Amino acid sequence: MRPEVLKIGVVGLGQQGSFYTKLFQGAEIRAGVTLPKLLGGELVAVSDMDPQKLEEISGAFPHLACFNDYKDMLDNADVDAVLIATPHYFHPSMAIEAMQRDIHVLVDKPAGVFTNDVQKMNDFSCAKPELQFSMMFNQRCNLLYRKMKDIIDSGVIGAVRYTDWTITTWWRPQSYYDLSAWRATWAGEGGGVLINQAPHQIDLWQWICGMPSTVYAKAGYGSQRDIAVEDDVVALVTYDNGATGVFRTCTHDMLGTDRFEILGDKGKIVVEGSSKIVLKKLVESENVISQGIAKDEVSAILQGVASIDQYFSEETFEFESEWGKQHFDVIQNFLDAINHGSELVAEGAEGINALSITNAIHLSSWLDREVSLPIDGDLFEAELNKRIQQEIATAP
Numbered sequence: 089m090r091p092e093v094l095k096i097g098v099v100g101l102g103q104q105g106s107f108y109t110k111l112f113q114g115a116e117i118r119a120g121v122t123l124p125k126l127l128g129g130e131l132v133a134v135s136d137m138d139p140q141k142l143e144e145i146s147g148a149f150p151h152l153a154c155f156n157d158y159k160d161m162l163d164n165a166d167v168d169a170v171l172i173a174t175p176h177y178f179h180p181s182m183a184i185e186a187m188q189r190d191i192h193v194l195v196d197k198p199a200g201v202f203t204n205d206v207q208k209m210n211d212f213s214c215a216k217p218e219l220q221f222s223m224m225f226n227q228r229c230n231l232l233y234r235k236m237k238d239i240i241d242s243g244v245i246g247a248v249r250y251t252d253w254t255i256t257t258w259w260r261p262q263s264y265y266d267l268s269a270w271r272a273t274w275a276g277e278g279g280g281v282l283i284n285q286a287p288h289q290i291d292l293w294q295w296i297c298g299m300p301s302t303v304y305a306k307a308g309y310g311s312q313r314d315i316a317v318e319d320d321v322v323a324l325v326t327y328d329n330g331a332t333g334v335f336r337t338c339t340h341d342m343l344g345t346d347r348f349e350i351l352g353d354k355g356k357i358v359v360e361g362s363s364k365i366v367l368k369k370l371v372e373s374e375n376v377i378s379q380g381i382a383k384d385e386v387s388a389i390l391q392g393v394a395s396i397d398q399y400f401s402e403e404t405f406e407f408e409s410e411w412g413k414q415h416f417d418v419i420q421n422f423l424d425a426i427n428h429g430s431e432l433v434a435e436g437a438e439g440i441n442a443l444s445i446t447n448a449i450h451l452s453s454w455l456d457r458e459v460s461l462p463i464d465g466d467l468f469e470a471e472l473n474k475r476i477q478q479e480i481a482t483a484p
């Protein structure tokens with residue numbers, strides 16, 4: 089019999105895990121910001137290998153059972169579900185350990201660091217179909233991106249011709265990288281802006297526009313910060329239908345830009361910032377319009393004398409977002425999936441899509457050649473290991 093209120097555990101009480109514990113308690117998540125308590129799940133246990141983190145949490149919430157070994161928590165805290173918010177490398181193995189004990193799992197992004205590892209987690213989850221396995225892709229709960237996906241899926245702008253996302257709002261000063269030793273190292277994190285800051289956008293990019301088939305990328309490794317991993321990336325992708333896409337990101341743009349544009353053969357979507365969609369719909373496919381313009385009309389159009397306004401209409405959609413609400417929604421959705429069989433916003437197995445793109449971008453920039461998806465997971469692992477070994481060999 090399924091319990092009425094699930095018993096929940098959180099693994100990793102850093103920046104993110106401690107935020108989730110507050111969400112479960114209905115506590116203040118940011119100065120003056122609280123959200124309603126999550127329904128159908130009660131936080132009963134937490135785990136962190138850092139004793140200070142456990143002390144802090146038990147000071148704030150004394151009723152929680154605290155464990156410095158997460159396996160001890162899985163074995164002894166009688167939890168029905170866990171949220172995993174540890175550094176990325178641990179995600180797949182921790183998720184498998186939980187599923188082995190018939191515990192439902194919500195893993196934070198990214199799914200892991202390399203696809204071979206994440207594939208093992210996905211394969212294991214297939215052997216446990218009765219368990220809910222979800223990924224913290226909270227941006228999928230952002231109504232703006234849900235609307236964008238609806239527009240693309242419903243064919244309003246037709247077949248995609250190109251996608252273009254510049255997301256450089258991830259400015260991080262040097263001191264950020266000095267906060268935790270695992271950050272921005274090959275051994276600790278397995279990458280930089282691609283693996284830490286941009287996974288949400290890379291997931292949304294593929295969720296909305298589909299998976300690319302090839303990737304060619306250039307990346308700057310420690311280009312503006314004293315770090316080993318990438319802080320500046322531009323990737324060019326192609327899709328099966330011949331469309332192209334560009335993704336640019338970095339952590340050194342203080343004046344950050346967030347501009348996502350998708351051109352289809354019947355229109356275009358532009359999102360500048362993250363609160364407004366501008367949708368332009370052509371009256372017919374661009375090819376049909378092109379065929380219909382006579383030679384004696386073309387000069388006037390090109391000189392701007394004749395307007396093309398009659399060929400399209402424009403609509404805007406505005407959205408507001410509430411800080412923390414998207415994470416809340418993913419966790420509530422996870423609890424509802426366990427308790428009531430609701431469909432997951434982000435299936436755990438889908439985490440490999442964004443990671444495959446990330447791995448492909450790294451691999452392409454390392455080898456300086458185009459790579460095809462799915463990537464060669466063994467080659468990626470070998471190349472990543474080379475960088476880890478070099479980092480270890482040159483450590484002060």
Ligand SMILES: NC(=O)c1ccc[n+]([C@@H]2O[C@H](COP(=O)([O-])OP(=O)(O)OC[C@H]3O[C@@H](n4cnc5c(N)ncnc54)[C@H](O)[C@@H]3O)[C@@H](O)[C@H]2O)c1
Nearest residue numbers: 100101102103104136137138173174175176196197198268
């Ligand atoms: N979904 C989001 O919006 C979002 C935002 C930030 C971070 N994250 C993700 O959350 C994860 C954690 O990031 P963070 O910023 O909280 O990092 P952090 O360094 O602040 O916290 C990580 C915590 O994990 C603990 N830990 C490490 N190994 C452990 C182990 N074996 N067992 C138990 N605890 C262990 C550390 O002691 C630390 O307290 C990362 O994968 C990151 O990508 C997600």
